[in-house]
Amino acid sequence: MPKRKSKTYLGQLAEQADRLFRGQAIEQYAAICYMRLPDGIRVLLITSRRSGRWVIPKGWAMDGRAPHQVAEREAWEEAGIRGKARKKPLGYYTYLKMLDTGDKVASVVQVHLVEVVAMDLEFKERGQRTLVWLTPHEASVLVREPELKSLLGQVETVLTKRKKSKVTNPK
Numbered sequence: 001m002p003k004r005k006s007k008t009y010l011g012q013l014a015e016q017a018d019r020l021f022r023g024q025a026i027e028q029y030a031a032i033c034y035m036r037l038p039d040g041i042r043v044l045l046i047t048s049r050r051s052g053r054w055v056i057p058k059g060w061a062m063d064g065r066a067p068h069q070v071a072e073r074e075a076w077e078e079a080g081i082r083g084k085a086r087k088k089p090l091g092y093y094t095y096l097k098m099l100d101t102g103d104k105v106a107s108v109v110q111v112h113l114v115e116v117v118a119m120d121l122e123f124k125e126r127g128q129r130t131l132v133w134l135t136p137h138e139a140s141v142l143v144r145e146p147e148l149k150s151l152l153g154q155v156e157t158v159l160t161k162r163k164k165s166k167v168t169n170p171k
Helices: 009-014 017-021 067-079 136-142 146-168
Strands: 026-037 040-047 081-085 091-098 104-119 131-134
Touching: 026 067, 026 081, 026 146, 040 067, 040 136, 040 146, 067 081, 067 104, 091 146, 104 146, 131 136, 136 146
Parallel strands: 026 104
Antiparallel strands: 026 040, 040 131, 081 104, 091 104
16 A cells, blocks of 8 residues: 655645635734844744744734734743834734644734843743744744745845834934
């Protein structure tokens, strides 16, 4: 009997395309936490609690909070990051969320840049995840989701463009 080939991640995601087009995906909000260092920008990756894969802090909508505020809250709960999120999203990515039932469902994630102001040593999910600071390029190599790879690849350009526009066009 021939061995059955397992589906690629993109193949699994493609199976959810119909649900995405009908608006049946779940929505989440996420943070690309960043800090500027003398030798460049660093972004935060954390491990997921279930699979240990590299991800960014993300979570569900919260009553009374705007999406960028949810991103700030998730950054603190999952990584101890205190920061200031941009209201305008950097972009979106789609991934397969494993539910407690074992089912997979497509999730569309709105991503906000969060500039790190402080890092707390005590936070809700301390000890449940590994945290690492990397260049955006290094981070993009480690994440699984193609659209998230692309968003991480845009971070330096977006932050450099904004910094230059502030210098050349002060308000």
